[in-house]
Structure formats: C-alpha cells, structure tokens
Amino acid sequence: MSSTIRVAVAGASGYAGGEMLRLLAAHPLAEVGALTAHTSAGSLLGAHQPHLRSLADRVIEPTTPEVLAGHDVVVLALPHGASGEVAVQLPDETLVLDLGADHRLTDPRAWEKFYGSAHAGSWPYGLPELLLAGGARQRDKLAGVRRIAVPGCNVTAVTLGVQPGVAAGLVDPAGIVAVLANGYSGAGKSLKPHLLAAEGLGSAQPYAVGGTHRHIPEIIQNLTSAGAPEVRVSFTPTLVPMSRGILATVSAPLLGGTSAEQVREAWLSAYDGEPFVQVLPEGQWPSTAMTLGANTALVQVAVDEAAGRVVTVTAIDNLVKGTAGQAIQSMNLALGIDETAGLGTEGVAP
Numbered sequence: 001m002s003s004t005i006r007v008a009v010a011g012a013s014g015y016a017g018g019e020m021l022r023l024l025a026a027h028p029l030a031e032v033g034a035l036t037a038h039t040s041a042g043s044l045l046g047a048h049q050p051h052l053r054s055l056a057d058r059v060i061e062p063t064t065p066e067v068l069a070g071h072d073v074v075v076l077a078l079p080h081g082a083s084g085e086v087a088v089q090l091p092d093e094t095l096v097l098d099l100g101a102d103h104r105l106t107d108p109r110a111w112e113k114f115y116g117s118a119h120a121g122s123w124p125y126g127l128p129e130l131l132l133a134g135g136a137r138q139r140d141k142l143a144g145v146r147r148i149a150v151p152g153c154n155v156t157a158v159t160l161g162v163q164p165g166v167a168a169g170l171v172d173p174a175g176i177v178a179v180l181a182n183g184y185s186g187a188g189k190s191l192k193p194h195l196l197a198a199e200g201l202g203s204a205q206p207y208a209v210g211g212t213h214r215h216i217p218e219i220i221q222n223l224t225s226a227g228a229p230e231v232r233v234s235f236t237p238t239l240v241p242m243s244r245g246i247l248a249t250v251s252a253p254l255l256g257g258t259s260a261e262q263v264r265e266a267w268l269s270a271y272d273g274e275p276f277v278q279v280l281p282e283g284q285w286p287s288t289a290m291t292l293g294a295n296t297a298l299v300q301v302a303v304d305e306a307a308g309r310v311v312t313v314t315a316i317d318n319l320v321k322g323t324a325g326q327a328i329q330s331m332n333l334a335l336g337i338d339e340t341a342g343l344g345t346e347g348v349a350p
Ligand SMILES: NC(=O)C1=CN([C@@H]2O[C@H](COP(=O)(O)OP(=O)(O)OC[C@H]3O[C@@H](n4cnc5c(N)ncnc54)[C@H](OP(=O)(O)O)[C@@H]3O)[C@@H](O)[C@H]2O)C=CC1
Pocket: 010, 011, 012, 013, 014, 015, 016, 017, 036, 037, 038, 039, 040, 041, 063, 076, 077, 078, 079, 080, 082, 099, 100, 101, 151, 152, 153, 185, 186, 187, 188, 189, 190, 318, 319, 322, 323
C-alpha cells in the first residue's frame, strides 16, 4: 500500500456513508475513491449530501465488485443483508469495514433469532476499547486484519457505559437495565411513517420494547467477552426530537460490599489513557450536544445507595463514535497508523 489510503464508500448517499465521507475528507492519509449506492447511482453526490462540498460533483456509481476494486479500503454503509452479499465478492487483501450488522455476531442462532435471515459469518469486532477477559482490549486484535465488523451505535453506548463494572466484577451482569434517548438519523434515510416530522417533533416515542431490539445479543456478546458469566439486559430505546446523538442510561445491581469509591476507580482505570472514551469529573453529566461531530464517548457513573444500583450515563454521536468515527479508528489500527488520525474529540456547541 502506498502512503495514501484509497477508500471506496458503498452507501455514499446514506447517513452513515455521508458521515464516513465527511471524516475521510479530513483524514491526513485518506483519499476518497469510488462512491457507490443503489437507487441513486448515476446522480451527483451533492444531490444527496449537499453539506459535503468538496465531493459535490462526484458521480455515484452502482455497487459492484468491479467499481469497488483497486482500493485499499472498502466501506460498506449498506442495509443489513446487502453488505454480506457485497463483502463475499471483495478480494481478501482489501480492508473491508462493514458498518452494518451482518458480521458482528459470533453466534448464528442469535443472528437468526433477531435478524430472521441466514448468518453471513463473523469478523473481528471494531470496538477498540472493548475490555476482554484477562485485561486485554479489542484493539490488540485489530492490527493487520482485513475485515472489520463495526459495532452498532446503541451497543457502543451501552457497552462503554457499563463494561468497567462488569469486567471488575462490581455489578451483577444479570440485572442490567438500559434506557436510551436516540436521534432520528440512527434510523437511516428511508421513509417510515413514524419518522415523519409531524410524528416526531415535540414527541418522544419508544420502539423495539420488550426484549425485541436486535442490538441485545450484541450487547450480551460484548459483556460476556468482558468476563461476565451470565448477562441479561433489558433494553429500551426511545426516539427523541434530535437529529444525532445517543444518551444511554444503564444501571445494574451493585454487588455487596462495593463502595462508591471502588466503583469510580473501576471506571477511571478502565478508560485511563483512552483517547476517545472519557469519564467526566464527578458531578458533571454527559449530554449528546457535548459529543456532536466528535469521536468521543463521554461517561459518568454514580451509585444509587437506596436502590443498590450503579447508574451510568454515556453520550455519543451515533454517526461518529457510533459508526463512521469508530470505523476510521479501527481502520487506523488495522493499517498500523496512529489510531487517532483524522478523528477529533471536540464537539460542536451550542
Ligand atoms: N444511521 C446510523 O446512525 C447508523 C447506521 N449504521 C448502519 O449503517 C448502514 C447504513 O445505514 P444508514 O446510512 O443509516 O442508512 P441509509 O438508509 O441512510 O442509507 C442506506 C444506503 O445504502 C444504499 N443501499 C440500499 N440498498 C442497497 C443495495 N441493495 N445495494 C447497494 N446499496 C444499497 C442506499 O443507496 P440509495 O440511496 O442509492 O438507494 C444508501 O446509500 C446500516 O447497516 C446501518 O444499520 C450503523 C450504526 C449507526
């Protein structure tokens, strides 16, 4: 590979593909190659991503192996199912980043139960800060790989919020409750009645309630990797009127004899030195606005003594640390360049 990393983006007309392109445009080593999609093939990128000025005149091509050939990296920002089909046609030596779910789960039965289709297989998982049993981190497994399954956005927020307590054995992983406030861009661009502005503006709407959300097995997989014997998660997402952002409130029973100081120390030490995951100073709580446009996850933790639970709150931008930023962070690790290249930690405010 030359010093320039040539990157093709499939799904360039969508939200995740658009964010990938925004970040790649600022990456010191990346060069944007082919842009592909489906119904929008043949039109200009500027018709779909008018905020991406430097790429506005580029033509979107169909998503075929021929168009995606000859790149160092191919990003698949496609719906579930579509990415698995395209991936099998790409050369082994190309680094493929799947932003969809097709290759995240290791258990085919979990895939079939929650996605209702045949399992495409499992790839190295692109959450560098994931804690693994024995003190390792997932970043150690990404050097040199050529296939990366980029995690779900909700999964990223929930995992980063609660994994320090699970890995340190301070909370009961069978009693995790997660409630999330989610921005609308997480649902993608396709039109659905409940996503119309008339339905969503000024309203908060729960969805996938009662253990049905397809991110549940992925969260369980992550927390099991962190060393938990039995993980049970009650997961409830809520759409709130904002375009980007996830605020995940995750609580779990505190195991007997653990002090609030031990809890705080576990969270601080889990993320000590991490460039993109920060535990905020005591008393300061994350908000989605603090992470807008940034590859950061901001975390806070408290002990609710009366309820006997640890409560964590994590904010991310679903399109950055929840998708495209995380993908670039993993790409950097796979290619052996600075993990932070092209990624910012500063949000956009107010
Ligand atoms: N939005 C988010 O916050 C996150 C998204 N993701 C994942 O990223 C992926 C893309 O999501 P998102 O950008 O939100 O979705 P969008 O609906 O906004 O975009 C989908 C993109 O995929 C293209 N596409 C659809 N079907 C096909 C096909 N059969 N072959 C080739 N291209 C196709 C579309 O092209 P066209 O417009 O031309 O039809 C479009 O470019 C999904 O797997 C999603 O789950 C992951 C984490 C967070």
